[in-house]
Amino acid sequence: MDEAVAALGGGAKLIAGGQSLLPVMKLNLAAPTDLVSLAGVPGLADIADGGDSVTVGAMCTHTQVAGSGIVQARIPALAAMADGIGDAQVRNAGTIGGSVAHNDPAADYPAACVALGATIVTDRREIHADHFFQGMFMTPLEDDEVITAVRFPVPERAAYAKFANPASKYAVAGVMVAKRGTGVRVAVTGASGDGVFRVTEMEEALEDSFSAEAVAGIGVSSHELLSDTAANAEYRAHLVTVMAKRAVEACG
Amino acid sequence: MPTVTMTVNGMQRSGTVESRTLLVEFLREHLGLTGTHVGCDTSQCGACVVHVSGTSVKSCTCLAVQADGADVTTIEGLANGTDLHPMQEAFREHHGLQCGFCTPGMVLSAVDLANRNSNPSEHEVREWLEGNLCRCTGYHNIVKAVQAGAQAMGGGS
Ligand SMILES: Cc1cc2nc3c(=O)[nH]c(=O)nc-3n(C[C@H](O)[C@H](O)[C@H](O)COP(=O)(O)OP(=O)(O)OC[C@H]3O[C@@H](n4cnc5c(N)ncnc54)[C@H](O)[C@@H]3O)c2cc1C
Ligand code: FES
Ligand code: FES
Numbered sequence: 001m002d003e004a005v006a007a008l009g010g011g012a013k014l015i016a017g018g019q020s021l022l023p024v025m026k027l028n029l030a031a032p033t034d035l036v037s038l039a040g041v042p043g044l045a046d047i048a049d050g051g052d053s054v055t056v057g058a059m060c061t062h063t064q065v066a067g068s069g070i071v072q073a074r075i076p077a078l079a080a081m082a083d084g085i086g087d088a089q090v091r092n093a094g095t096i097g098g099s100v101a102h103n104d105p106a107a108d109y110p111a112a113c114v115a116l117g118a119t120i121v122t123d124r125r126e127i128h129a130d131h132f133f134q135g136m137f138m139t140p141l142e143d144d145e146v147i148t149a150v151r152f153p154v155p156e157r158a159a160y161a162k163f164a165n166p167a168s169k170y171a172v173a174g175v176m177v178a179k180r181g182t183g184v185r186v187a188v189t190g191a192s193g194d195g196v197f198r199v200t201e202m203e204e205a206l207e208d209s210f211s212a213e214a215v216a217g218i219g220v221s222s223h224e225l226l227s228d229t230a231a232n233a234e235y236r237a238h239l240v241t242v243m244a245k246r247a248v249e250a251c252g
Numbered sequence: 253m254p255t256v257t258m259t260v261n262g263m264q265r266s267g268t269v270e271s272r273t274l275l276v277e278f279l280r281e282h283l284g285l286t287g288t289h290v291g292c293d294t295s296q297c298g299a300c301v302v303h304v305s306g307t308s309v310k311s312c313t314c315l316a317v318q319a320d321g322a323d324v325t326t327i328e329g330l331a332n333g334t335d336l337h338p339m340q341e342a343f344r345e346h347h348g349l350q351c352g353f354c355t356p357g358m359v360l361s362a363v364d365l366a367n368r369n370s371n372p373s374e375h376e377v378r379e380w381l382e383g384n385l386c387r388c389t390g391y392h393n394i395v396k397a398v399q400a401g402a403q404a405m406g407g408g409s
Contacts, residue, residue, distance in 0.1 A: 015315075015318070018313055018314060018315065018318065019295070019313060022274075022295070022313045022314070022315070023294065023295050023313065025272075026293055035271075035315075037317075037318060039318065063307075086382075086383065087298070087382035087383025087384075088308060088361065088364070088365070088380050088382065088383055089298065089301055089308050089309050089310045089361065089383050090295070090310075090383060092307045092308060092309055092364075093309050093310070093313070093314065167296060168296065169382065
């Protein structure tokens with residue numbers, strides 16, 4: 001790890017699974033001078049049950065999270081979410097650390113992290129998800145900072161519902177709903193170019209009555225939502241409510 | 253330029269490559285293994301799927317240096333002499349290909365599925381093949397072939 005951190009900075013970048021970085025490099029949207037692979041750093045691909053939380057190592061692939069007995073037992077919504085990322089080969093290579101660090105506005109993990117109240121653990125500090133996802137591809141990570149793990153508090157109930165882009169499986173709109181002792185959280189990904197956001201009106205309604213009907217009448221404004229070839233802003237706003245309903249229903 | 257060494261289809265191969273060389277370029281251009289195809293530049297079609305250390309990955313979205321030291325299997329490495337691999341045999345038997353462009357990736361992807369699940373349902377096969385696009389067959393016979401191939405493999409490769 002020390003060697004990796006020392007090699008970073010300047011024009012050098014980390015590479016984990018390469019499932020976001022290499023496509024971005026092919027588009028000439030990134031041109032790092034050097035790539036530092038985390039593949040050889042020991043201890044980054046473990047999943048640990050900490051009782052009231054589950055800690056997932058940064059280099060765990062989506063396949064590993066989807067198939068983990070610990071994640072399936074403690075936070076089944078997270079395992080199911082990981083199983084719905086991209087396709088089998090993307091899941092075999094792509095990692096949680098890379099997904100979180102990249103903060104693609106249509107990625108699934110940001111919604112899970114915010115709804116579950118996760119903590120992003122790096123080589124030098126811990127950052128709560130609420131302060132981590134700062135807008136499209138923006139995070140507080142320093143150039144030479146390495147995510148080592150993501151710690152998820154175990155919710156009472158949680159579920160994720162995604163309307164996927166049929167070509168890539170990225171979220172056109174994805175909603176994670178999580179109920180914990182501290183309240184309910186509703187986090188939306190894919191719908192806004194600024195990335196994940198919470199819908200507090202839905203959260204309050206679900207705290208009063210945890211049912212799909214409680215959110216059925218609550219819409220988000222299309223004003224700041226994304227319009228692209230997959231869906232326009234009005235359609236995305238509609239999808240947010242539909243996905244929120246489905247997620248609450250799936251919470252059982 | 254870095255030198256990479258990996259086991260490809262059971263043989264140790266090495267080469268000196270530009271650091272940015274993709275695994276698929278190393279396989280096709282340095283080793284002449286042109287059975288692995290490139291069908292897109294967006295990591296979506298799956299024509300380039302190979303196995304790296306036992307799991308299927310897109311060789312167009314993996315650097316050759318990332319596979320340094322790994323065990324790589326391409327479509328050329330599946331048959332045993334003139335005996336087709338059971339998954340290849342199933343694709344032939346069930347007419348799971350037309351032009352054949354997608355087939356190497358389909359077969360390698362299918363073998364990975366069969367290693368995890370020796371009796372996949374039609375739904376499981378279709379879900380698994382999300383990242384393998386075919387412009388000819390309409391998938392129907394591919395799904396039949398994968399189910400038959402998985403059964404013939406009996407859970408092992
Ligand atoms: C065809 C396709 C479909 C996809 N569909 C989906 C989808 O449906 N949903 C979804 O959420 N995602 C999807 N993805 C993206 C995929 O989930 C990626 O795996 C993920 O976004 C990046 O993880 P990675 O390990 O590949 O990271 P990389 O591509 O290696 O890295 C991405 C970025 O994160 C940085 N980084 C990596 N690891 C760390 C670390 N530990 N600490 C700090 N920085 C780090 C890198 O420097 C780079 O900037 C898709 C990708 C493809 C190619
Ligand atoms: S060539 Fe299309 S996914 Fe690799
Ligand atoms: S057989 Fe032609 S693309 Fe699949």
